[in-house]
Amino acid sequence: MKKNKKILIIVLSFFCSFILAVVPFPAELNDYRPAIPAIVMIYWCLKAPQYIGVINGWFIGLGFDVLHGSVLGQNALGFTLIAYACLLYDSRFKFSPRSQQMVFVFILVVFYIAVTGKVSEIFASSLFTMTHFKGALLTPLIWSLLVAFFRRTESKDNTLL
Amino acid sequence: MRSSNKHLISMKFTACVILSFLFMSIDKNDGHLEGIRETIGVVIYPLYSVIDVPYRAYKATMFKLRTQIDLLEENDALRAENIALTLDASRYLSIKHENERLQKIIQAPSVIEQKILVANVLQIESSHASRKIVINKGRSHGVYRGQPVVDSAGVVGQVSHASAFYSTVVLITDAVHALPIVINRNGLRSVVTGSRKNDVLSLDFISLSDDIRVGDSVVTSGMGGVFPGGYPVGSIVSVESRPGDDFQRALVKPASKLGRFHEVLLIELESRRDKGEAQKENNSNASGTAG
Numbered sequence: 001m002k003k004n005k006k007i008l009i010i011v012l013s014f015f016c017s018f019i020l021a022v023v024p025f026p027a028e029l030n031d032y033r034p035a036i037p038a039i040v041m042i043y044w045c046l047k048a049p050q051y052i053g054v055i056n057g058w059f060i061g062l063g064f065d066v067l068h069g070s071v072l073g074q075n076a077l078g079f080t081l082i083a084y085a086c087l088l089y090d091s092r093f094k095f096s097p098r099s100q101q102m103v104f105v106f107i108l109v110v111f112y113i114a115v116t117g118k119v120s121e122i123f124a125s126s127l128f129t130m131t132h133f134k135g136a137l138l139t140p141l142i143w144s145l146l147v148a149f150f151r152r153t154e155s156k157d158n159t160l161l
Numbered sequence: 162m163r164s165s166n167k168h169l170i171s172m173k174f175t176a177c178v179i180l181s182f183l184f185m186s187i188d189k190n191d192g193h194l195e196g197i198r199e200t201i202g203v204v205i206y207p208l209y210s211v212i213d214v215p216y217r218a219y220k221a222t223m224f225k226l227r228t229q230i231d232l233l234e235e236n237d238a239l240r241a242e243n244i245a246l247t248l249d250a251s252r253y254l255s256i257k258h259e260n261e262r263l264q265k266i267i268q269a270p271s272v273i274e275q276k277i278l279v280a281n282v283l284q285i286e287s288s289h290a291s292r293k294i295v296i297n298k299g300r301s302h303g304v305y306r307g308q309p310v311v312d313s314a315g316v317v318g319q320v321s322h323a324s325a326f327y328s329t330v331v332l333i334t335d336a337v338h339a340l341p342i343v344i345n346r347n348g349l350r351s352v353v354t355g356s357r358k359n360d361v362l363s364l365d366f367i368s369l370s371d372d373i374r375v376g377d378s379v380v381t382s383g384m385g386g387v388f389p390g391g392y393p394v395g396s397i398v399s400v401e402s403r404p405g406d407d408f409q410r411a412l413v414k415p416a417s418k419l420g421r422f423h424e425v426l427l428i429e430l431e432s433r434r435d436k437g438e439a440q441k442e443n444n445s446n447a448s449g450t451a452g
Contacts, residue, residue: 015208019212024216053170058181062184062201063205069295071189072188077178077181127336
């Protein structure tokens with residue numbers, strides 16, 4: 001695959017995840033809205049670390065902050081943490097079984113929700129409660145869908161073609 | 162991963178974390194990062210329309226598909242409402258004249274005329290902790306930071322950020338928002354703040370001797386200079402005074418739909434328009450969201 005096409009796929013996937021993050025949900029389901037941008041971030045950090053790393057993650061997070069109306073820097077911090085964790089775990093991740101990968105992703109998303117929630121409590125005086133973690137429940141499902149959807153773009157060593 | 166590579170990543174990571182905290186602490190206090198928000202918004206704001214267009218198309222289709230019976234019923238209801246409103250308006254006119262006469266006698270400055278701009282609420286879910294809505298009018302339509310936003314029932318909030326074509330409105334129920342009010346029944350002045358609970362405003366620091374009852378209606382006092390006076394805010398739903406406390410606390414239920422309506426109204430104050438160049442003192446007018 002050409003370099004431009006790869007970048008286009010990554011950018012489009014982020015745009016789609018952004019849209020899903022702010023599209024209106026029924027009020028009773030809103031607590032369960034999965035943190036899709038974070039999951040997409042994890043995906044590309046692991047599959048295409050040459051394009052999405054700490055710095056790019058920070059800028060993407062900043063963009064998400066503007067869209068989401070949160071304090072500028074909140075998601076930037078969250079995405080930076082995700083990218084860093086992914087890059088550290090990268091080599092081990094490739095050789096671990098699928099179930100273990102999923103557990104890793106789940107823990108990262110919980111961590112992301114905790115950090116961004118706590119930070120917005122400090123800087124935007126919003127309330128951080130346990131209900132925020134309901135958003136992590138659907139993570140394994142979204143992750144599996146993402147993996148299945150992008151399977152065609154993967155090469156044999158589990159990275160973007 | 163080679164150790165030098167690892168080192169580089171750690172350094173980038175540390176820099177990004179420091180930068181994030183720097184941004185957040187600056188953004189928390191004031192609008193010094195509006196420029197950055199604006200720049201990123203150029204890429205991000207088109208996404209708003211991507212989300213809003215299908216919803217609007219749905220609404221338009223449903224509107225076209227309505228039956229004649231529905232329309233006739235609606236016409237009847239509107240006609241009835243119109244009669245009632247016309248009656249109210251004629252009474253209001255005489256009261257207005259009387260008011261002007263009285264004000265001339267006591268030589269008070271005349272009531273400020275207001276210009277109103279209708280904006281649509283975009284169907285955007287913002288971070289659920291902070292209570293904000295996005296509207297489809299921006300600086301190019303004359304929206305400015307700190308502009309009061311109301312709907313047909315009462316006060317909704319104020320513009321917290323205006324970009325070229327979109328604005329973010331912070332609702333009065335947001336925890337950082339404060340609104341100067343007066344209680345209609347006895348003219349008691351106070352300030353309501355947003356609360357962390359769902360969709361109620363809290364009225365703290367009412368002294369124990371003050372007369373405040375459940376059901377009292379609360380309107381804006383116009384003291385803060387952001388909101389004009391006399392707009393309905395809500396009504397008191399509970400009053401609580403714990404033994405040993407120096408103050409009583411009350412909860413106010415907002416009268417407005419808080420942006421759940423499809424349309425909101427932006428009020429432009431006459432004094433504001435006279436100054437013309439709105440941009441320059443945007444920051445001085447609304448530094449901090451306190452109304």
